[in-house]
Structure formats: structure tokens, C-alpha cells
Amino acid sequence: MTTPNNPLDIEKLRQDFPVLHQEVNGHPLVYLDNAATSQKPQCVIDALVHYYATDNSNVHRGVHTLSQHATDDYEAARSKVRRFINAAEDHELIYVRGTTEAINLVAQTYGRQNIGAGDEIIITGMEHHSNIVPWQILTQDTGAVLRVIPFNDNGELLLDEYEKLLGPRTKLVSVVHQSNAMGTINPMEAIIEQAHARGIPVLVDGAQSIPHIPIDVQKLDCDFFAFSGHKLYGPTGIGILYGKSELLEQMPPYQAGGEMIRSVTFEKTLYNILPHKFEAGTPNIAGSIGLGAAIDYVEDVGMERIASYEKELLDYGTDRLTRIEGLRLIGTAREKGGILSFTLGDIHPHDIGTILDSQGIAIRTGHHCAQPVMQRFAIPATARASLAFYNTRAEIDTLVEGIDRVLEVFS
Numbered sequence: 262m263t264t265p266n267n268p269l270d271i272e273k274l275r276q277d278f279p280v281l282h283q284e285v286n287g288h289p290l291v292y293l294d295n296a297a298t299s300q301k302p303q304c305v306i307d308a309l310v311h312y313y314a315t316d317n318s319n320v321h322r323g324v325h326t327l328s329q330h331a332t333d334d335y336e337a338a339r340s341k342v343r344r345f346i347n348a349a350e351d352h353e354l355i356y357v358r359g360t361t362e363a364i365n366l367v368a369q370t371y372g373r374q375n376i377g378a379g380d381e382i383i384i385t386g387m388e389h390h391s392n393i394v395p396w397q398i399l400t401q402d403t404g405a406v407l408r409v410i411p412f413n414d415n416g417e418l419l420l421d422e423y424e425k426l427l428g429p430r431t432k433l434v435s436v437v438h439q440s441n442a443m444g445t446i447n448p449m450e451a452i453i454e455q456a457h458a459r460g461i462p463v464l465v466d467g468a469q470s471i472p473h474i475p476i477d478v479q480k481l482d483c484d485f486f487a488f489s490g491h492k493l494y495g496p497t498g499i500g501i502l503y504g505k506s507e508l509l510e511q512m513p514p515y516q517a518g519g520e521m522i523r524s525v526t527f528e529k530t531l532y533n534i535l536p537h538k539f540e541a542g543t544p545n546i547a548g549s550i551g552l553g554a555a556i557d558y559v560e561d562v563g564m565e566r567i568a569s570y571e572k573e574l575l576d577y578g579t580d581r582l583t584r585i586e587g588l589r590l591i592g593t594a595r596e597k598g599g600i601l602s603f604t605l606g607d608i609h610p611h612d613i614g615t616i617l618d619s620q621g622i623a624i625r626t627g628h629h630c631a632q633p634v635m636q637r638f639a640i641p642a643t644a645r646a647s648l649a650f651y652n653t654r655a656e657i658d659t660l661v662e663g664i665d666r667v668l669e670v671f672s
């Protein structure tokens with residue numbers, strides 16, 4: 262059984278990730294950019310190679326054996342996703358390119374169908390641009406209005422303000438589960454409960470939470486949940502939109518073409534059943550199978566154990582970084598995932614990132630596609646170290662030494 266009392270053997274797990282074992286700029290790689298994308302275990306790479314080397318074929322079309330293999334594996338991966346996030350039905354999982362496409366899909370289908378002039382959509386001040394701009398486009402086209410829940414200096418949402426924003430014109434709440442710029446984990450169950458008390462559906466942007474927190478969409482009771490495979494140790498170009506059946510059934514298709522139809526004449530087209538109605542064209546078959554392999558892998562490691570180890574690592578990193586003079590952590594919420602976003606005096610974050618890179622340490626610098634968060638703190642950018650379960654205390658120590666070196670260069 263995988264329990265938090267049964268600690269992870271990190272050195273052994275690291276062996277599963279070939280990318281980690283290399284030198285960058287003459288130093289062992291310290292990969293701390295996991296919020297941008299995480300590394301892939303060998304079993305995911307093998308699943309991609311196996312598909313292309315032995316089963317490559319289109320899905321849902323051929324009677325031939327390879328097509329049947331490909332279809333079986335593609336659909337088996339969907340069932341793995343269902344089990345992983347505890348959805349009720351396989352057909353509630355739509356394969357998309359990633360979180361961005363999942364949110365655009367909801368905005369362009371559910372949004373256009375249900376949100377009109379004067380209606381309101383609630384998001385938060387800590388959204389990634391992909392949970393802002395699709396709604397802005399919708400509001401511009403429909404005359405609806407975007408409302409924003411503010412957050413405090415620690416990066417915690419002001420739930421009293423949320424309560425005030427909810428009103429008779431609110432048609433949708435769309436909230437990030439874990440902030441990519443600050444690490445804040447938002448109280449999704451409370452947010453969803455308050456919206457549902459008024460009959461308002463809720464979309465959860467799970468791009469950052471999916472690799473770190475065990476997700477149960479039925480327990481959360483969210484109406485939509487979006488995530489990307491590549492942040493969950495899976496391939497790029499594949500992601501999931503979960504939606505409750507009754508909502509997906511009512512929504513019009515997003516893209517049109519092959520596979521999403523039941524019959525076509527020049528007079529009339531009948532759409533396919535779920536999930537195919539939303540999967541027009543040849544999908545990312547290899548990506549789906551790779552995502553399934555990634556889910557097998559993290560389930561084997563154990564999501565509870567991952568969460569508990571990463572919390573420990575975050576506490577260690579927070580303690581070490583906050584001892585550095587002039588370092589300011591951006592994002593100090595009580596409920597926080599493995600993100601250490603910071604500024605260092607008036608040294609530009611790009612300089613921090615460049616000097617760290619010269620020591621083999623990979624972090625991200627910039628606004629992290631969350632410019633309103635930077636505006637809230639009146640800073641142009643941060644340096645961000647983001648953790649995965651394969652990171653170690655020794656790597657945090659190397660980061661701290663790297664930051665000391667940055668300070669030396671600028672002293």
C-alpha cells in the first residue's frame with residue numbers, strides 16, 4: 262500500500278527519468294521548472310515508441326488489427342484518466358491539446374450557448390492568461406462582463422469578495438486550483454459549494470494541481486476540470502477536459518469534421534455521441550497512450566506520497582530561501598504547492614535565471630503568463646523554482662548556492 266508513512270525512494274525514482282542525468286553548462290542538471298513542464302519517465306517514452314513502432318494506425322475507423330490495437334489503447338487511456346480523477350463515466354473525458362484548449366472549448370461552446378449580454382463570469386486575480394483571455398473574447402463578442410476575485414498580500418483569495426460578486430447575473434465561475442505564479446492552492450470545495458448554492462457551474466483550471474494533489478472530480482463536484490498531460494509527466498499536445506455528462510450533452514460541438522458526426526448529408530448533419538462529438542479529426546493517439554502510461558506511473562508512486570513529499574520539500578525550500586537577504590517570496594499562502602517565486606533586491610529576474618542556468622540550474626523567469634499577478638505586486642517579473650517529486654533537498658541547496666553566486670555577481 263502507498264501511504265505517506267511509506268516514504269519515496271527518490272534516488273531510485275530519479276533513475277526512471279533519463280533527462281535528469283546530464284550535465285548542463287558543465288554542471289549536473291538541477292531541473293526546477295516543473296510548473297512549465299515536467300520530465301518524462303522512461304515508461305512514457307517507451308509507450309510513445311511502442312505505439313509508433315508497432316501499432317501506428319488511425320483510431321475508430323479501421324477493421325484491421327492495428328487500428329483495433331490503437332483504438333483499444335486510446336480508449337484504455339481514457340479509462341485510466343477516469344479512474345485517476347474519479348469521473349463517473351469515460352465519455353465525460355474529452356481529449357484536447359491541453360488546459361488552454363480545454364478552457365477555450367468551454368468558452369466557445371458552453372459560453373456562447375449560455376452567456377449573453379449583461380451576464381457575468383467570475384474568475385480570480387491569479388489566473389493564467391489561458392483562463393482570462395478566452396473569457397475576454399467571449400465577453401467582447403457577447404456583451405457579458407468579467408468579474409475578478411481579488412487576493413491578499415499572501416496570495417490568498419478574499420472569499421468575502423467572492424460572496425459579494427456572486428449574483429443573479431453570474432453564469433459561470435472559472436478558478437485556478439493551484440496558482441502557477443504563487444503556488445496558492447485555492448479552497449475549491451468551498452468555492453464550488455457557494456456557486457452551486459446559486460445554481461452556477463464551476464470550471465476548475467487543474468493545470469498545476471493535477472501533478473501534485475489527488476483529484477476527485479465527484480468529491481469536488483466541479484462541472485468542468487481542465488488539465489495538461491505534459492505537467493503530469495506525460496507528453497505535450499495532449500490534455501483533458503472533464504465535464505459532467507448533462508452539460509457536455511447539451512453543448513454544441515467545438516470543432517467540426519471527421520469522427521464528431523453520426524451522419525452527414527448536404528442538408529443535415531447529426532452529431533456523434535460523447536466524447537466523440539468533441540473530438541473532430543485524427544486525435545493525438547500517441548499522446549493519449551503516453552498520458553495513460555504517465556498515469557500508471559504516478560499511481561504506482563502514489564499521489565498521496567507525492568503530495569506529502571513535495572510539501573516537505575517546499576517547507577525546506579521556503580525556510581532556506583527566506584534566509585537569503587533581499588529575497589522576497591511572492592506567494593506565501595498557508596495552503597501552497599511546490600512553487601518558490603521570488604524577487605531578489607532589484608536584480609532583474611532574467612539575470613537571476615541566466616546566472617543560475619550557467620550553473621546547470623533550470624528555473625523560469627518572467628510573468629509566467631499571469632501578468633495580473635505581477636501587477637498586483639507591482640513587479641515586472643519573478644524568478645520561479647517549481648518542484649516535482651524527483652527533486653531533492655540537495656538540489657534546493659544547489660539553488661541556494663546559485664542564488665548566493667547571483668548576489669556575489671551583483672555585489
Ligand code: 7TS
Pocket residue numbers: 296297298358359360361362389391392437439440441442466468469489625629630
Ligand atoms: N493554467 C495554469 C494554471 C497553468 O499554469 C498553465 C501553464 C496553463 C493553464 C496552460 O497550460 P497549457 O498546457 O495549455 O499551456 N503554465 C505554465 C507555466 O507556469 N509556465 O509555463 C506554462
